[in-house]
């Protein structure tokens with residue numbers, strides 16, 4: 140079977156190292172097992188995507204009809220002045236509706252964000268064997284994992300993305316184990332972003348009527364991971380996706396995207412001045428801004444008041460795209476459940492108590508499927 144229905148070769152040049160892309164097993168071994176990734180495959184010079192990457196119609200992104208989310212970035216500097224209350228209101232409203240917002244004046248130097256994006260290109264621009272040392276099960280450190288797609292063994296169609304995940308334990312281990320091409324930039328980005336994450340958590344918890352204290356916030360963001368995503372150019376962007384529909388499982392995600400675009404969020408309900416329930420909107424790249432999104436953990440503890448955002452990523456045929464999310468999550472042993480005062484006020488808890496490790500295992504053991512992950516905790 141071929142990508143676009145016709146027979147023949149996928150590869151227009153450089154065939155000496157090419158696997159047979161008409162053969163699903165050969166393709167899977169090359170891209171996933173051998174660690175060539177989508178980039179290694181795309182570098183062969185594909186004229187069309189292999190069948191394993193063709194999404195069902197309902198998963199494809201109708202880019203022509205998707206609107207841009209026009210909400211302006213929130214200026215965090217204004218939290219310090221007269222407009223404090225209005226800015227808090229903007230943040231909490233975004234958390235209660237779209238689950239996504241962008242921020243500027245976040246205190247992470249814009250120059251650092253630029254260096255970080257360059258570092259991502261440096262890492263993924265290496266020869267496949269340099270990256271493949273970090274493959275699952277082979278990586279010299281449990282803190283670092285390189286891979287492709289999200290759950291390749293489980294997915295009906297593979298995602299057009301390579302990634303490297305770096306778990307944070309402490310600075311020394313990060314500098315010792317994270318890949319040398321990006322470790323300094325990634326660590327600096329994480330540490331500088333965490334000030335903002337704490338501040339946002341304080342505001343969001345405060346809005347739930349919880350007096351923010353450090354230990355409560357630590358419990359919700361104790362586990363931190365920086366991912367670097369690389370989306371190679373794709374010959375058939377209309378047929379593929381970079382990341383399938385999902386919500387993040389943690390508390391807050393911070394994300395830098397480059398200028399290519401392609402991040403879409405779904406409206407869970409009608410939102411005044413934004414759009415209609417069920418609509419997908421693109422979160423436009425804003426130079427120097429960070430994207431923040433609410434994860435399932437905040438939806439659970441707020442008893443559904445905050446909305447984890449269902450989102451996905453498209454592909455493009457013009458330029459490769461990079462993004463760098465920081466996932467902040469509860470520690471694996473942490474138990475999460477709706478805050479008792481909210482459950483009481485709402486006439487019952489909408490989610491059961493879950494040990495975060497179990498939530499994570501369920502998340503990673505399934506292919507992306509929108510907000511289905513949240514069902515694991517639903518009562």
Ligand SMILES: O=C(O)CCC(=O)C(=O)O
Pocket residue numbers: 366368382394396401402450451452461462464
């Ligand atoms: O690349 C992006 O903009 C989003 C990435 C994402 O959703 C993820 O890595 O889970």
